[in-house]
Amino acid sequence: MKRDPANNISVTGVPSPKSWREIPIGGVITDAGNSEEYHTGGWRSFRPIWDWQKCVNCKVCWIYCPDGSIRIRDGAVAGIDLDYCKGCGICSKECPHDAIKMIEESAAEAEAKVKQ
Numbered sequence: 001m002k003r004d005p006a007n008n009i010s011v012t013g014v015p016s017p018k019s020w021r022e023i024p025i026g027g028v029i030t031d032a033g034n035s036e037e038y039h040t041g042g043w044r045s046f047r048p049i050w051d052w053q054k055c056v057n058c059k060v061c062w063i064y065c066p067d068g069s070i071r072i073r074d075g076a077v078a079g080i081d082l083d084y085c086k087g088c089g090i091c092s093k094e095c096p097h098d099a100i101k102m103i104e105e106s107a108a109e110a111e112a113k114v115k116q
């Protein structure tokens with residue numbers, strides 16, 4: 001396709017797609033092992049909220065959590081490790097007692113700021 005290099009528009013007036021050289025780097029692991037620099041919870045978009053009053057300590061959530069983020073203390077569920085929870089919602093879906101609900105991360109952060 002012929003392009004007008006001054007404004008990146010083809011001769012037909014339709015914007016040309018950019019080449020890979022023109023777009024910024026994104027979604028690329030540039031350094032091996034750079035996952036050590038961030039927590040999984042940093043890109044979570046939904047947050048599980050655990051209701052200890054509904055929880056019967058069956059540990060179904062612990063079995064299903066793919067990230068080992070259900071905290072167990074003295075043999076009982078003690079909350080959720082938000083550093084490593086990715087917000088997939090499996091725990092909430094599998095809990096037979098509706099003791100975990102998912103809320104948007106932005107709403108959870110706003111709520112936390114109000115409480116400070």
Ligand code: SF4
Binds near residue numbers: 061077099
């Ligand atoms: S699955 Fe639900 S009821 Fe069972 S331990 Fe987890 S939060 Fe509690």
Ligand code: SF4
Binds near residue numbers: 068
């Ligand atoms: S939302 Fe997913 S990663 Fe987070 S605690 Fe529940 S099952 Fe584990």
